[in-house]
Amino acid sequence: KKTIFSGIQPTGVLHLGNYFGAVRRWVELQEQGHNVIFSVVDLHSITLPQDPATLHSQILNMAASLIACGIDPARAVLFQQSRVSEHAQFNWVLGCLTTLARLGHLPQYKEKSASLKEVPLGLYVYPVLQAADILLYRATHVPVGEDQLQHIQLAAHLARVFNNKYGRTFRLPHSMVYDDATGRLRSLRQPTKKMSKSEADPRSRIELTDTPDQILEKLKKAVTDHTSAVYYDPEARPGVSNLMTMHNALTGLSYDEIRAQCEGKDTGQYKLLVADVVIEHLRPIRQELTRLLEDKAHLVGLLDLGAARAKAIAASTWAEVRRKVGLSE
Ligand code: TYM
Structure with missing residues (x-):
């Protein structure tokens, strides 16, 4: 033990x-x-x-x-x-x-x-x-x-x-x-830096108390790059790779599976999909938090x-x- x-x-x-x-x-x-x-x-x-x-x-x-x-x-x-x-x-x-x-x-x-x-x-x-x-x-x-x-x-x-x-x-x-990328999740605004409570821009991070609308907005505005295909390459494409890290951590889908699932989707559409996964995962947590803070x-x-x-x-x-x-x- x-x-x-x-x-x-x-x-x-x-x-x-x-x-x-x-x-x-x-x-x-x-x-x-x-x-x-x-x-x-x-x-x-x-x-x-x-x-x-x-x-x-x-x-x-x-x-x-x-x-x-x-x-x-x-x-x-x-x-x-x-x-x-x-x-x-x-x-x-x-x-x-x-x-x-x-x-x-x-x-x-x-x-x-x-x-x-x-x-x-x-x-x-x-x-x-x-x-x-x-x-x-x-x-x-x-x-x-x-x-x-x-x-x-x-x-x-x-x-x-x-x-x-x-x-x-x-x-x-x-x-x-x-030992995977979840040990260092990155900022949505500056994807070469870690996601942090101290970064001034609140759009850089998704907080547990964010409403579904806020999560959607933050993910839509997440900084990515000019390539539209969805694939994992943390060195060359830290922004989209960071989204895939969240997606992988929440669903257990591997990067290859995500890539296959997103064949034909561009990063803009992919952001909506990730937003949906994040919103659904955080929903019960946020409800429980609200309940706890009432007492x-x-x-x-x-x-x-x-x-x-x-x-x-x-x-x-x-x-x-x-x-x-x-x-x-
Ligand atoms: P704190 O409050 O900054 O962060 C709490 C925990 O969250 C982890 N973390 C991250 N992990 C992945 N990606 C990120 N972007 C990210 N940002 C934060 C941190 O690594 C941490 O595990 N010094 C500690 C608090 C502390 C502590 C301790 C931890 C005080 N005493 C004793 C362990 C044991 C800190 O500032 O965590």
């Missing part, structure tokens, strides 16, 4: 990139009966400015979205990161075991800090907190999209450093990334339960860390 941990930031609405790269896999792992622990990582989200007036409702919204996608709070531990104070405490200990040079080389840090005049310390320490998340639950496997690989490697590195210094304590966590008290109760269960695990690891480091007897 594997112990699975993963997290998602409440910085916006869950989009299809998060869904394909991570959340869908989380549900599969839950269904396979593994120990599964998922966190809405609010402390990570404030490494970049968030509006205090909306952050809390975004946290509830993200938790509800995960449940709507199939995470079952009875079987999975689903919790809000800042409710479990051990994350921030353990972050400190791990921070004392790593170097500025190692953190400064991480690609996500370089990307996010490049456009900033002043870089917040939190952005720098971000992957250390992520390692604390993973190790506190002694996770063996971490299902994420491709963009998180280096962060999981850092967590494994810190586990090794801790074990060497203080004696064997942590198993090394492994990342689980889809806030129930949702808050589920998160209370999740926090208590997470706390019990985290507190036991933290007590062991304190002993090993010499902070307690």
